Amino acid sequence: MTRKQPARAPLDIGGKLIAPGTRQVVDLPLSMMSDHTPASLSLQVIHGRREGPTIFVSAAIHGDEIIGVEIVRRLIRSPALRRMAGTLLLIPIVNTFGFINHSRYLPDRRDLNRSFPGSAGGSLAARLAHLFTNEVLARSDVGIDLHSAAVNRINLPQIRVDTSNKRALALGRAFAPPVIVNSNLRDGSLREAASERNIPVMVFEAGEGLRFDETAIRIGVKGVLNVLRELGMITARKSSAAAHKPAPQAAVATRTFWVRAAEGGVVRTHCTIGQFVKKGALLGVVSDPFGERDTDILSPHTGLIIGRSNLPIVNEGDALVHIASVPRAAAARADLDTLEESFEGDPLFDEDEIL
Numbered sequence: 001m002t003r004k005q006p007a008r009a010p011l012d013i014g015g016k017l018i019a020p021g022t023r024q025v026v027d028l029p030l031s032m033m034s035d036h037t038p039a040s041l042s043l044q045v046i047h048g049r050r051e052g053p054t055i056f057v058s059a060a061i062h063g064d065e066i067i068g069v070e071i072v073r074r075l076i077r078s079p080a081l082r083r084m085a086g087t088l089l090l091i092p093i094v095n096t097f098g099f100i101n102h103s104r105y106l107p108d109r110r111d112l113n114r115s116f117p118g119s120a121g122g123s124l125a126a127r128l129a130h131l132f133t134n135e136v137l138a139r140s141d142v143g144i145d146l147h148s149a150a151v152n153r154i155n156l157p158q159i160r161v162d163t164s165n166k167r168a169l170a171l172g173r174a175f176a177p178p179v180i181v182n183s184n185l186r187d188g189s190l191r192e193a194a195s196e197r198n199i200p201v202m203v204f205e206a207g208e209g210l211r212f213d214e215t216a217i218r219i220g221v222k223g224v225l226n227v228l229r230e231l232g233m234i235t236a237r238k239s240s241a242a243a244h245k246p247a248p249q250a251a252v253a254t255r256t257f258w259v260r261a262a263e264g265g266v267v268r269t270h271c272t273i274g275q276f277v278k279k280g281a282l283l284g285v286v287s288d289p290f291g292e293r294d295t296d297i298l299s300p301h302t303g304l305i306i307g308r309s310n311l312p313i314v315n316e317g318d319a320l321v322h323i324a325s326v327p328r329a330a331a332a333r334a335d336l337d338t339l340e341e342s343f344e345g346d347p348l349f350d351e352d353e354i355l
Contacts, residue, residue, distance in 0.1 A: 011047045011087060013135065021049035028135050030128060033097075041131055043091040044076055052086025052233050053141040057224055058132075059091065061113050061145065061190065063098015063105070064209040068146025071204075071220040074354040080225055086233045089136055095128070102210060104150065114188035117196075133193055142171065142231065143201035144224055145190055148216075149208045152311040155322075156273040156304075156334060157206035157219040162191070163252060168200035173250060174230035175202060175223035178274065178334035179306060181324060182254045202227075208310065221354065251330030256306065258319040261286055263295055267314045271321060275305045276331040283321050286314060299323065304331040 008020040014028045027040040057075065059068025072092040075081070081088065093099045097106050105111055110125035117137075118129025137143065149155040159175050160183035161168040172180045183203065185192040194201040204223065206216035228234045261267065269284040271277060277299045284297040297320060307322030314320065 008047075008049060008051055011045060013045060013139070018045045018047040020047055022047060028131055030131055031124065039096055041091065041094065041096075041128065041135070043089055043136065046081055046084060046088040046090070048084040048086050048088075048233070050085035052084075053231050054087040054089065054139055055142045055144070055228065055231065055233070056089040056091065056136050056140045057144045057146065058094050058136070058190075059146040060093045060095055060099050062111075062147065062150075062209075063093075063095040063101065063103050064151055065104070065146075065148040066099070066210060067148045067207045067212060067216060068204070068220070069093060069099075070212055070217050071146055071224070074217070074221045075224055077354040078221070078225065079354075080228070080234045084228070084233050086231070087139075088228070088233070089140065091132075091136065094132060097124070104209070111188075113190060114186070116188055116190050116193035129190075129193075132190075137190070137194055137197065137199065140199055142227070143190075143194055143199060144175075144227065145201055145203045146220060147203055147205050148211075149205065149307055151209035153307060153309050154208040154213075154273055155205045156306040157204070157216045158306055159223075159250070160203040160205055161200070162195070163254060165195075165200060168202060169252075171200060171227055171230065172202050174227050175204070175250075176226050177204070177219065177223060177250050179304060179324060179326065179331075180250045180252045181205075181256060181306065182252070205307075251304070251324075251326040251334070253304070253306075253324035253326050255325045256303075257301065257323055257325075259283060259297060259299060259321040259323065261297070261314040261316055261318045261320055264315040264318075265289065265293075265295075266312050267297070267309075267320065268312070269308060269320070271305055271308065273305050273308060274334045276303070276328055276334075277305060277323070278302045297321070301325060304334055306334075 011018040014026040023046040069092045115125040115129040117133040118126040159172040159177040161172045163182040191201045207213035265286045279302045281299045286295045303323040303325045306324045
């Protein structure tokens, strides 16, 4: 005789009770804007009927990094979440103020990702960080924080974790990004606040500020679903499970470096993200505005290009190309055309339903 499982308790958040097997948008009051418009931290809670872990997926901690907003929107529409176990907290826009103003920062020019865990009586950034820490982070077992490069830069889709944290690294591998980059914890960051609570948080970096990138968005959506499957929160459809082929294991870069402009001028870049370069390879040329002098930019190391500047105007010392030290064989995983092909036939990734 099969013993009946006890009913799962509803989730109490923001004064609302979310029943098992339902979803609801919850607004957590934060402050009043200068024009008397209420400001809140809004999230969609999907509370599964069955027991399981709680995971948060956040975007736009930096208000101009909007690619994660679209990733979350598509996740909400994903049919894979209809019979989900556990609880999913989806926060498409953490920094509402920056998002509205197309700005990385809050109105007081503070970086929210240097303000955690925050305080109830501090600056606006501190109060928002405190609200997120206590209402979202404290409820979670795992987190995925979605970012992009800053304005005028572009990043290859990548997961950043502290690779010494075995659980975070394992979940990063499950995400199946083109590359995993070791990233040390920074003071005041969400990852640092999570680490102090023993909550593994992965950062997904892809694309550029104030822009959408379709390939990067699809990698992000599929990656989050991969992590949910790894945690046992969702399963592939039985009818098409055989169609899914595990992705090649991502390269892990324990060291990265920026190639910087040796002098100011106008730069013509001859490389792109996802490209493998050897030591001494020509990355670009810096010229003076009169065209009288050209200075070659050469790669000081062999590795994979995971980020670059899109701005042709440079000053001496400006960061131009971001390179990760990985072997050529591992760098093949970063081919974006191959990644696009991997979306086809994946039972978790039904793009016709989520676009």
